[in-house]
Amino acid sequence: MVAGACKSSRGGEKSLQRLSSNADADDIRQSVALMVHTTNLEKDMQSGATYKACFQGTNLRRTEIACMAFLSQVTNGGALVYSAVYFFQQAGIKTDASFAINLDGKGIAFIGTIISWFFLPIFGRRTIYLTGFTVLVCALWIIAILACVPQFATIKFVQASLCLVWLGSYSMTVGPIVYAIVAEI
Structure with missing residues (x-):
């Protein structure tokens, strides 16, 4: 940010000196040089990047995987389960009980998300994804x-109860x- 905002590396050093605490001149020069180097690397990487490239070769496969992964979140039954209070009322459960069950579901979802952090390194993405869809x-x-x-x-x-199982x-x-x-493809 500092390197891109200043036209010269001297201006960048001056800004970084003002923003940092008691850093010596060598550290500041190295930091600015790293910023300039990183900015140049990013410019080189983005020079050939176009939206058209997303739909060619191996990038097409990555684009398809990302789109289908995000589409799966919309088409997996969440509309039913995330509108649980309405669904429960339509099924004949009283309003207070419907709300309480839905509130329990939010707690289950929170705990389930935390559990997923531990599942990923143990089971891997594909196994978790396919097993999850099977259960859903x-x-x-x-x-x-x-x-x-x-x-x-x-x-x-x-x-x-099955809605809560689905949610978990x-x-x-x-x-x-x-x-x-999506982040790793």
Whole structure:
């Protein structure tokens, strides 16, 4: 930032001296030289970069993976589960209970996200992603099948529990892992 803002390295050194505490002149010169070098490297790397390049060769595959990974977050049933209070009320659960279950779900999602931090180095991205989607699809199918059978008082709570299972699974797997996949491709 300092190197790019100043026309000369002397101006950069002067600004860095003013901004830093008691640093000696050699350290400041080295810091400015590193900034200038980094800026030049970034300019060289970006000189051939175009949007067209995203759709050619191996970059096309990376673009497809990134788009499908982000698309998977929209198409995986989150609209149902993240609108849980409304869904629970439609299933016949009282408003207060629906809100309480939904609040529990947010806590489960938070804990699931923290658990995902430990899963990634142990299991790897692909295993977590595919296992997560398998659990999500199974939970959604069971919720749908239960909606088609004759309604008993307990079925609505089983569906609510499966929504919480979905939420926990999503938060441990697909939700956060998508960002790791996209960042690393």
